[in-house]
Each structure stands twice: as C-alpha cells, then as structure tokens.
Amino acid sequence: MNYAVIFAGGTGTRMNTKTRPKQFLTLHGKEIIIYTLEHFENHPEIDGISVVCIEEWIDYLKKLLEKYRIKKVKWISPGGSTGQESIYNGLNAMRGEIANDSIVLIHDGVRPLIDEQLISDNIRAAKEKGCAVTVVPATETVMLVDDNEQIVESVDRHKCRVVRAPQSFVYQDLLEAHDEARNKGINTIIDSATMMAAAGYTLYPVVGRPDNIKITTPSDYYTFRAIVEAEENSQIFGY
Template sequence: MNIALIFAGGTGQRMNTASKPKQFLELHGKPIIIYTLEHFQHHPKIDGIVVVCLEDWIPYCKELLEKFHISKALDVVPGGINGQESIYNGLVAAHNRYPADAVVLIHDGVRPLINEQIITDDILCVNEHGSAITVSPAIETIVLKQKNGHVGNIFDRSECEMAKAPQCFYLGDIFANHERAKAEGKLDFIDSASLMQYYGCELSTVVGPAENIKITTPADFYIFRAIIDARENMQILGL
C-alpha cells in the first residue's frame, strides 16, 4: 500500500499575499494545492491521501477536495506550530488508518510540478532500498555561509544535489522516529529526511527534474504559470 501525506500548513508570508495562504492561490481557476493533489489522485499506485492544512482553512480545503473530486483524501488534519509538528499530525492520522508497512510519500502542497514518473520511482526506491528523498542536480555553485559575511567552503557542484520532495519512507519507520523526536523534545528538524538521518537512517536518492520547484515567492508562481501555460500550448498544437 502507498499513501501520500500532503503538507499544506504554511501561511505563505514570503508570497506577500494577504487574502489567501499560498497553497490556495489559483491559476486558471484551480488552486495550487489541487494541481499537486491531482498527481496523487490519478496515480494508480497511490491508495490514499492525508492532507495537513491550516486549521482555519480546513472547511475550505474540504470544499476544494469535493469540487475537484480528490476522492483519495480521506483525512484532513490541522497543522502544528511548525513543519515538523504538522507532518507529525499527518502521520498520526495515517498511522491510525494504514498499516505500518505502507509507503508514505511526504510532499509539499505547493510543489505542484511533480509527475507520475517521480511518484513511481520514489515508491520503487523505498521498496528496494528503504527511505528515500527526491533530488535534482545542483545547477549553480553552492557556498557555505559564514557569520562574518565572508564566504566559507565552496562545494564542487558536480558532487551536490538539491533536496526536493516527495520524501518517502515506510510509515512505521517515519512515525516511530517522529514519536522519538517528540519524546526527546527535538522539535526543530528542517524536514523528515534530516530527522531520519539524525536517528541513523540511510537515505537513498531519486533524481527528478529541476522544475519540481516549491512555490514560495511571487517569482516561483510566475515560473509555475509559465510552465503550465507552455504545456497547455503544446497540447493545443498537438506537440
């Protein structure tokens, strides 16, 4: 069994929008989170979806799920005070509904440019190797920031990759380690991959396209719109 945990608990402060959280901003009449969810809804190997949402926006989110026929989303749960707690809340719901040996793909609700192949490859990687994260090749030089404003280490770009999503695990493993972190008061992990690595889990990588961006700023939204429009134009032209 394979399930998706879609994290849509952010407020979108860097998007500079006061009307809606970024995951509910619309392109061509469809919210960003629905673009994301449709990839999992239509994937034949995904059996269920858990959505983590800002508590005040849960009723609206449920309306969208019904309107756009996201029938695999059986649970919509409130987020927490940070990303780690929000994902934990989603994992609790998943743990209550699905078996421990289910593969769970943790994905950002504002990362809508994934595709069927990424999801398939992530599931296969977990089945073959265990925990996995989606990455893309680094296309710019990466430097280590120092507190004094000087440049620290400069890394060889050919040896670097950019961490993306989904991040994928066996449900029992990721849930147990989130429980452990909670019990130990370790509540500041940047993501589930870093949490799992902290507790000794070896992570495999699945290489995906660079366009699998997270929509965080207005510039990201314009890139998303350009890619969607380009794809639609290609369909119209029969390309």
C-alpha cells in the same frame, strides 16, 4: 500500500498575499493545492492521502475536494506550530489505520509540478531501500561559510544535490523517528529527510525534474504559470 502526506499548513508570508494562503491561490481558476493533489489522486499506486491544512481553511479544503472529485483524501489534520509538528499530525492521523510497512510520500502542497514518473520512482526506491529523497543536481557554485560569514571552502557542485519532494519512507520508520524526536522535545527539524538522517537511516536519491519547484514567492508563481501554459500550448499546438 502507498500513501501520500500532503503538507498544506503554511501561511504564505513570502507570497505577500493578504487574502488567502499560497496553497489556495488559483491559476486558471484552480487552486494550487488541487493541482498537487490531482497528481496523487490520479496515480494508480497511491491508495490514500492525508492532508495537513491550516485549521481555519479545512472547511474550504473539503469543499474543493468535493468540487474536483478528489476521492483519495481520507484524513485531514490541522497544521502545527512548526513544519515538523504539521507532518507529525498528518502521519499520526493514519496511526492504526494503515499497515506499518506501508510507504508514505511526504510532499509539499505548493509543489504542484511533479509527475506520475516521479511518484512511481519514489515508491519503487522506498520499497527497495527504505528511504527515498527527491533531488536535483546543483547547477551553480556552492561555497561554505564560517561563523564570521567568511567563505572557507568551495564545494564540488557535481557532488551536490538540492533536496526537494516527495520524500518517501516506510511508515513505521518515519513515525517512530517523529515519536522519538517529540519525546526528546525536538520540534524544529526542517524536513523528513533531515529527521531520518539524524535517526541513523541512509538516504537514497531519486532524481527529479529541475522545474519541480516549491511556490513560495511571487516569482515562483509566475514560473509555475509559465510552465503550465507551455504544457497546455504543446498539447494544443504540438510544440
């Protein structure tokens, strides 16, 4: 069985919007979080979805799920004080209700430009290797700096990958890593891939599309709009 944990707990401070969190901004009348959820809702291998949402917006999310007939969302949890805590809440909501060897895909609610193939590739890689992390090749020069903000080394970009999402793992392995981190008082690990690497697991890359962006700024939103409209035009006009 395969499940998705969708993190929609951010407040969108970099989006400069005072009216609603970024995951609830709309494009053509549809909220970004719904664009994201529909990919998992429509994927034949996804058996259930756990959503982590800003507590004050949970009722609104439930109305959207009903409006767009999203049936696979079985758990909704409030966001935590950090990203790590929010993901834990989404995982913990499923504790005892799904098999320990299930595959879980951790994904950002504001990363709506994924596709069926990427979800399938993550599931397959996680089943075969235990850990799968979506990446894209680095396309610009990468350099390391020291504590004095001086460039000390140029890194071969052909060996560099930019980490994105989904990030996919065996449910029990990821939950135990979270439990261990919490027992140690650690609550600020940046993402699941970093947590699993720290726990000693080997991470395996799944190459995704460069346009699988996370919408955190106004320019990201405009890029998202352009890509969606280009896809719509290709369906209508055939180009």
